[in-house]
Amino acid sequence: MAHIQLDPALPGILGPLALRPELRKSLSEFTEQLMRGENSLTRAERELIGTYVSALNDCFFCEQSHGSLVQHYLHCDNAFIDHIKKDHLSAPIADKMKALLTIAGSVQTSGKSVTTAQVEVAKAAGATDLEINDTVLIASLFCMFNRYVDGLNTWAPQDKESYKQHAAQRAEQGYTRFN
Numbered sequence: 001m002a003h004i005q006l007d008p009a010l011p012g013i014l015g016p017l018a019l020r021p022e023l024r025k026s027l028s029e030f031t032e033q034l035m036r037g038e039n040s041l042t043r044a045e046r047e048l049i050g051t052y053v054s055a056l057n058d059c060f061f062c063e064q065s066h067g068s069l070v071q072h073y074l075h076c077d078n079a080f081i082d083h084i085k086k087d088h089l090s091a092p093i094a095d096k097m098k099a100l101l102t103i104a105g106s107v108q109t110s111g112k113s114v115t116t117a118q119v120e121v122a123k124a125a126g127a128t129d130l131e132i133n134d135t136v137l138i139a140s141l142f143c144m145f146n147r148y149v150d151g152l153n154t155w156a157p158q159d160k161e162s163y164k165q166h167a168a169q170r171a172e173q174g175y176t177r178f179n
Helices: 014-019 021-036 043-056 060-074 078-090 095-109 116-124 129-151 160-165 167-173
Strands: none
Touching: 014 021, 021 043, 021 129, 043 060, 043 078, 043 095, 043 129, 060 078, 060 129, 060 160, 060 167, 078 095, 095 116, 095 129, 116 129, 160 167
């Protein structure tokens, strides 16, 4: 049960954002631009960063919502995503993505945990300054959203399949669908 009165029909972040429509609009537009706007990182890569950070934060709703989008974009199964969440360095993904997830994991711990060495590894793997910037920004945004969702003890469907069933629709509609 949520710590405050929320619309019981709205899971995860949707419930608390419904209390602040003006903030919902600006936050969803910001998220839309960051996660779906023009970028050298694919939508799948950006969603993977959000999924990874949400897994580290143990935010079930965000982890499942964004993980299902990764599965949709990459046409992969849950085992692939679980491998990345458990041990991204041994996962069958590009070295650049491994380096960016390492940076994202450091941001999840503390922004000050990101090291020059991590950034150098990412650059050596082909990451641009903008991609490193956006990785830190995505990781920071997801930490905020994860804490918002879990800090209010919002409810989330526990059936992982339910997230996958709606992934294609969410991928098409984006983050501003509720504005």
